[in-house]
Amino acid sequence: LFYDTKNYDRESFEACLQNFSDITIEYTKSDLDPRTAALAEGFDAVCAFVSSDVSTQTLEILHEKGIRLLLMRCAGFNNVDLDTAGKYDIRVMRVPGYSPEAVAEHAMALALASNRRLYKSYNKVRENDFSLSGLMGFNFYRKTAGIIGTGKIGAAMCHICRGFGMKVIAYDVYENQALKEFVEYVSLDQLLSDSDVISLHCPLMDSTYHIINIDTIRKMKDGVILVNTSRGALVKTDDLIEGIRMHKFAGVGLDVYEEETNNVFEDRSDEILEHSTTARLLSFPNVMITSHQGFFTREALEAIATTTLQNAVDFLAG
Ligand code: NAD
Numbered sequence: 001l002f003y004d005t006k007n008y009d010r011e012s013f014e015a016c017l018q019n020f021s022d023i024t025i026e027y028t029k030s031d032l033d034p035r036t037a038a039l040a041e042g043f044d045a046v047c048a049f050v051s052s053d054v055s056t057q058t059l060e061i062l063h064e065k066g067i068r069l070l071l072m073r074c075a076g077f078n079n080v081d082l083d084t085a086g087k088y089d090i091r092v093m094r095v096p097g098y099s100p101e102a103v104a105e106h107a108m109a110l111a112l113a114s115n116r117r118l119y120k121s122y123n124k125v126r127e128n129d130f131s132l133s134g135l136m137g138f139n140f141y142r143k144t145a146g147i148i149g150t151g152k153i154g155a156a157m158c159h160i161c162r163g164f165g166m167k168v169i170a171y172d173v174y175e176n177q178a179l180k181e182f183v184e185y186v187s188l189d190q191l192l193s194d195s196d197v198i199s200l201h202c203p204l205m206d207s208t209y210h211i212i213n214i215d216t217i218r219k220m221k222d223g224v225i226l227v228n229t230s231r232g233a234l235v236k237t238d239d240l241i242e243g244i245r246m247h248k249f250a251g252v253g254l255d256v257y258e259e260e261t262n263n264v265f266e267d268r269s270d271e272i273l274e275h276s277t278t279a280r281l282l283s284f285p286n287v288m289i290t291s292h293q294g295f296f297t298r299e300a301l302e303a304i305a306t307t308t309l310q311n312a313v314d315f316l317a318g
Contacts, residue, residue: 001025001043003032005051009073009301016305023312037061045069045312050292051260054080063088069315073308074295076231078204093311097152099300104156106255106294107199107229108164114251114288115140115197115225134285138196138223138250141165146195148211149202149230150176150183157199158183169194172202192219197227204231212236217243223250229294232258237277244284252287255294 004010004027013025025047030036032046033053038061040046046067048054054070059081062070070085072094085092113119115137124131145161147154147170154170158179161168168183170176171191176183186194188211198220202208212226212235220226226249228235237258243249259278281287295304 001040001045002027002047003036003049003052004029005031005049008296009304012298012301012305013309016302016309019306020309020313022316023309032058034058034061038065040067041065043067045071045315047071047073047308050074050076050079052079054085056081056084059084059088059090062090069093069312071308071311073304076203078231091315093308093315095304095307095311098303098307099295099297100152100156102297102300103153103229103294104160104201105297106290107153107157107201107227107253108160110227110229110253110255110288110290111197111199111225111251112140114227114253114286117251117286119288120285140197142167143196144169144194146170146191146198147183148172148188148191148198148200150179151201151203153229154199154201155179157201161197166197173207188216189219192216193221195224196221197225199227200230200234202230202234204233209233210236210239212240214239214242217246217248220248222248224248225251225253227253228257229255232256232260237281241277241280244281244287249286252281252284253290254281254287255290256292257281257289260292 002025010027017023028039031052032048034057037058040062046062048070068090070090070092072092075094075096077094080092082092117135121135141164143166145166145168147158150158150170150172155176158168162182169186169191170183171186171188175185217239257278259276282289
């Protein structure tokens with residue numbers, strides 16, 4: 001059963017299914033959570049996404065309904081209670097590295113767009129204002145990019161930054177030997193103080209939760225650009241807002257944010273908007289927010305569909 005929330009990847013799965021004659025898919029428009037888990041009755045596997053709520057309660061229901069395979073069609077799995085899945089012998093399979101370049105390219109797009117105020121420029125031009133006020137950015141060439149987390153996506157980002165002629169420094173708990181030729185590993189503090197552009201590419205874990213907070217923000221250069229395409233909770237939003245108010249950032253580009261799952265804009269009542277940190281972030285002209293779309297390229301969707309269906313075949317083959 002395919003929990004199909006946004007109806008964006010059905011086509012790629014349908015196209016890919018032609019190569020997997022043993023598999024049939026049924027789709028439901030709901031996301032997987034404790035209210036919808038019972039729909040899985042009678043299926044061999046469920047397929048869920050990064051927006052799904054695969055908590056203890058959901059897994060208990062899936063277990064009751066006889067589900068033994070959870071296919072996550074995404075890389076991150078911080079929304080899955082792995083301990084409970086293990087307890088019920090529900091195998092969790094994901095797509096670890098479908099297209100690191102897709103996310104890294106989006107991270108660079110956010111960095112460039114916020115540096116050169118593209119969204120502001122676009123809106124001005126649409127209003128027939130071709131003046132340059134408020135649009136000045138800085139060259140990336142010969143500036144320093146600080147990459148936090150140099151796994152698959154972080155490594156791709158390092159290569160892109162190098163292509164821009166940037167000096168690339170990085171912080172990771174494990175050093176990626178393949179990058180040693182042009183990436184200098186430094187402490188987190190040094191990365192924060194030396195970087196002109198900081199991009200987050202580590203997973204969300206206890207050790208990385210709110211890794212960007214008022215203390216780490218204070219250590220950054222004034223006029224830095226901060227990009228987060230990893231997970232919203234790497235950044236403590238209230239502190240980010242404080243940092244923006246302190247004029248710490250030339251630009252902030254976020255593809256992910258703490259409130260993501262709450263559909264804050266579905267109900268645009270004044271009350272919701274007043275209490276929504278995402279809405280507060282959008283009120284700043286140098287903040288650019290996109291809709292968790294880093295992965296959203298044709299190539300990535302094809303790779304996600306192929307790997308997810310192959311995971312199902314591998315599971316059935318034992
Ligand atoms: P990866 O596992 O290949 O790399 C993660 C890196 O982070 C590893 O090198 C790891 O050592 C490092 N790391 C772990 N703990 C750290 C810490 N405390 N400090 C610094 N580094 C640490 O993962 P990936 O494929 O590169 O993906 C990175 C993240 O990107 C995923 O966890 C996911 O949250 C996010 N993601 C976002 C999108 C999107 O559409 N925006 C798509 C895919 C993945």
